[in-house]
Structures are given as C-alpha cells and as structure tokens.
Amino acid sequence: MSFFERFLTLWVGLCIFTGVLLGNLLPSVFQWFAALEVAHVNIPVALFIWVMIYPMMIQVDFSSIKHIGKKPKGLLLTLVINWLIKPFTMAALGWLFFRLIFANWVTPETATEYIAGMILLGVAPCTAMVFVWSQLTKGDANYTLVQVSVNDIIMIFAFAPIAAFLLGVSDVTVPWETLILSVVLYVVMPLFAGILTRSVLDAKGDHRRLNQFIHGLKPVSIAGLLATVVLLFGFQAETITEQPLAIVLISIPLLLQTYGIFAIAYGAAKIIKLPHNIAAPACMIGTSNFFELAVAVAISLFGLQSGAALATVVGVLVEVPVMLSLVAFANRTRHWFNYSEAVS
Numbered sequence: 001m002s003f004f005e006r007f008l009t010l011w012v013g014l015c016i017f018t019g020v021l022l023g024n025l026l027p028s029v030f031q032w033f034a035a036l037e038v039a040h041v042n043i044p045v046a047l048f049i050w051v052m053i054y055p056m057m058i059q060v061d062f063s064s065i066k067h068i069g070k071k072p073k074g075l076l077l078t079l080v081i082n083w084l085i086k087p088f089t090m091a092a093l094g095w096l097f098f099r100l101i102f103a104n105w106v107t108p109e110t111a112t113e114y115i116a117g118m119i120l121l122g123v124a125p126c127t128a129m130v131f132v133w134s135q136l137t138k139g140d141a142n143y144t145l146v147q148v149s150v151n152d153i154i155m156i157f158a159f160a161p162i163a164a165f166l167l168g169v170s171d172v173t174v175p176w177e178t179l180i181l182s183v184v185l186y187v188v189m190p191l192f193a194g195i196l197t198r199s200v201l202d203a204k205g206d207h208r209r210l211n212q213f214i215h216g217l218k219p220v221s222i223a224g225l226l227a228t229v230v231l232l233f234g235f236q237a238e239t240i241t242e243q244p245l246a247i248v249l250i251s252i253p254l255l256l257q258t259y260g261i262f263a264i265a266y267g268a269a270k271i272i273k274l275p276h277n278i279a280a281p282a283c284m285i286g287t288s289n290f291f292e293l294a295v296a297v298a299i300s301l302f303g304l305q306s307g308a309a310l311a312t313v314v315g316v317l318v319e320v321p322v323m324l325s326l327v328a329f330a331n332r333t334r335h336w337f338n339y340s341e342a343v344s
Contacts, residue, residue, distance in 0.1 A: 008132075011222075012320050015229040022230070023237020030234045040178050040300045041185065044231060049292045050190060051224030055217035057194030058210075059131055060152060061145050071143065074269075074278040078147050081265045081286030082125040083158055089261065090122025091115070091166045093253040102249050110307045114250055115170045117298050117311025122257070123163045124297075126288035127152055129323070130281065133288065136327045139281035147285055152191055155290075159183055163297070174301065182297040232295060232313045235304045246307075250314040258322050262287040266330070269337075276337035280330040288323050291315045 023030050036043040094115035098106060106114065126133075127148060134144040160183050164174045201210040233240065240247060265286045269279035295312040302308040 008222075009321050009324055011226055012229055012316075015226045016233050016317060019230040019233030020237045020240055023234035024241060027238070030231075030237070033231065034235060034304045039181065041181070041296075042299050042304060045228065045296060045299060046185060048224050048228040048231060049186060049296055052221055052228060053127075053186065053190045053224075053292055054193055055214065055221040056127065056129075056131065057190045058197050058214055058217070059145070060127075060149050060191065060194055061198065071278065073272050074143060074274050074282045075147055075150060077265065077268055077272065077274070077279075078151065078282045078285050079154065081261065081268075081283075082151060083154065083162070085264065086125065086257075086261055086286060087119070087122045087162050087166060090257050091119050091170065093257050094118040095170065097249070097253045105245065105249060112171055113302060113307030114311045116167055116172050116302065117294070117306075117308035117315075118250075118253065118257075119166045119170065120163060120294040120298050120308065121254070121289045121291060121312055121315045123159055123166065124290035124294045125151060125155065126285055127155070127290050129288060129319075130285050133284035133323060133327060134281040136324075137280035137284065137330050138277060139284075140275075140277040143278050144281045144285075147282060151285065152187070155187055156183065156191075159187065159293075178300050179297065182293070182300050186293045186296050228292070228295075229316060232309075232316065236310050236313055239305070239310055246310065247314055247317070250311050251318055254315060254318045255322065258287055258318065259326075262326050274337065276330075276334050279337055283330070284323065284326065287326060289315055289319060291319055 033044050034042065098111035098114050103111070130144060130148050131141075133139075134141065160176070160179045164176065164179060167174045197213075198210060201213055262283055265283040266279070269283060274282065291312060294315060295309065298306065298308040298312045
C-alpha cells in the first residue's frame with residue numbers, strides 16, 4: 001500500500017477540518033461553487049467524484065464473471081446483504097431514531113431528510129473502496145473482482161427502484177428523472193469508461209500496461225477523494241459548527257448499522273464455512289457504502305444544504321475509521337476460518 005493509503009484516516013480527518021475551516025472563513029467561495037449546477041447536478045462535486053471513481057472502475061474486470069459458478073456462496077452472501085438486508089435495515093434504523101428516539105431534537109421535516117440521506121447510503125453498496133479493504137484483509141483478489149463486477153451490474157438496475165421505494169415509504173417525493181440521471185452519471189458512465197479503458201490497455205492480454213496505468217492513477221483517485229471531502233464539508237461548514245449535535249445524532253444509527261451489518265455478514269460467513277480470503281471481502285462489500293454515489297444523489301435530489309446531503313456527508317466521516325476498525329477485527333479473527341480456497 002502507498003503512504004497515502006496507509007494513513008487514509010489521517011488525510012480524511014485533515015480534509016474534514018480544512019473543509020469546515022474554509023467553509024466558515026470563505027463562505028462566498030463555497031456559495032459560488034454551490035451555484036455551479038446543471039440539471040440539479042453540482043458540477044464541481046460531479047467532477048471530483050468522477051476523478052475518484054473512474055480509476056477504481058478500471059479495476060472491475062467483467063471477464064471474471066465467468067468464475068461466478070465456481071464458489072457461489074461468497075457471492076450469494078454479498079448480494080443478500082447488499083440488496084435484501086442492508087437497505088431495509090438502514091431505512092428502519094433511520095425511522096426508529098429520527099421518528100421516535102430523536103424526535104424531540106429534530107423537526108419532522110429535518111427528520112425526513114436525515115432518513116432520506118441514510119436510505120441513499122444504505123442502497124449504495126461499496127464499489128470503489130472494496131479493493132482497498134480486500135487488500136488489507138488479504139482477500140482473494142480474483143474473487144473480489146467477481147463480487148464487485150456482479151454487484152455493479154445489479155446496482156445499475158436495482159439502485160433507483162429500491163431507493164425510490166424506500167424514499168416513498170419515508171414520505172419523500174422522488175423525481176425519477178433526477179434519480180435515473182444520477183445512476184447514469186455516477187455508475188453507468190464511469191463503469192463503461194473503465195471497461196473501455198481496460199479493453200484498450202489490455203487488448204493483447206498484456207496486463208503490464210493496464211497495471212501501470214491503474215497504479216499511476218491511484219494518486220489522482222485519492223486526490224479526488226480528498227478534494228471531494230474538503231468541498232462537501234465546506235458546503236456544510238455552517239451547519240456543522242452551528243449544529244454539532246446533528247452530526248452526533250446522525251452518526252449513532254450509522255455506526256449501529258455498520259457494525260450490525262458486519263456482525264450479520266461475518267456470522268453468516270462462518271456458518272456457511274467460507275474461507276477467510278473470501279469471507280472478509282464479502283463482509284466488507286456488504287458493510288461499507290458507495291458514499292460517492294449517495295452524496296451525489298442526495299445533492300441532486302435535495303440540494304447542497306439539505307439534511308439528506310448532511311447525512312451522506314456524515315457517512316463519509318464515519319466510513320473510513322469504522323471500516324479500518326473492521327479490517328483490524330477481521331485480521332485478528334482470521335483463525336476463526338480454517339479454510340483456504342481461491343478462484344483462479
């Protein structure tokens with residue numbers, strides 16, 4: 001791992017602090033950035049998210065799907081957690097906390113927006129950072145590719161309907177055209193750009209050029225992540241400094257969701273006797289979020305200053321340190337899984 005990847009939590013923390021500081025010192029600058037919007041899409045946010053996602057999408061190899069039938073249990077675990085459990089538990093926790101437990105601390109309108117932001121996080125399973133978590137847990141790289149590739153195909157078709165259903169249940173009117181546009185912009189287009197790039201660089205089966213290109217883009221991807229964090233926290237700087245309690249309230253159900261989903265997935269992986277090099281990445285995929293997509297959709301649907309956007313931004317705040325703690329736990333409990341398999 002590179003120096004930046006090893007200390008990713010530190011860099012994200014510094015960017016959060018920088019964003020909040022600059023947002024309070026230079027509010028007019030961030031207002032100017034906020035005004036750069038076309039069809040409900042904020043151009044600077046979209047640009048930075050593309051810079052962040054595109055290098056990761058190049059790593060997705062759809063030819064790996066031919067191995068889908070070799071070891072189906074790990075893939076099934078990922079898909080069940082991602083699409084049948086996680087979105088609905090996130091929506092349920094959002095409703096429980098902001099309609100009941102925290103009802104006296106937030107207005108009904110704000111509660112609805114917080115729940116919406118949580119739902120968008122729950123319906124967006126991780127893609128970009130999966131390869132990092134897999135590497136940190138010594139996961140089977142080829143099998144991780146299978147999981148990510150299949151998951152991304154499903155996301156193209158499932159994200160919008162599930163998000164619309166759960167947002168509708170939460171009394172949010174969803175403009176379908178905006179939701180579909182977001183999926184096209186932040187999933188379909190970068191995914192196909194990655195496929196095209198991979199096919200050009202790997203046309204003769206020479207993985208060296210492809211690997212060199214991916215390695216060269218890593219700093220660009222990390223820069224996109226850090227720039228996105230600065231920008232998002234700059235947009236929300238006033239809310240964060242004036243309403244720190246809101247950050248705490250949103251963080252609590254997000255933390256419960258993250259650790260709870262991991263416990264369910266990790267326990268299920270042990271019960272069905274998955275090898276650790278498949279179990280750990282499978283659980284990481286199901287636990288972490290494609291927060292880039294969730295943030296972009298929240299901004300498009302509700303606006304930069306909305307409670308939904310704030311909830312997804314808090315998801316960024318929670319994501320990295322929590323996932324690193326789960327990586328450490330998975331590595332310490334490797335001996336629970338006395339199996340060793342690989343997908344060739």
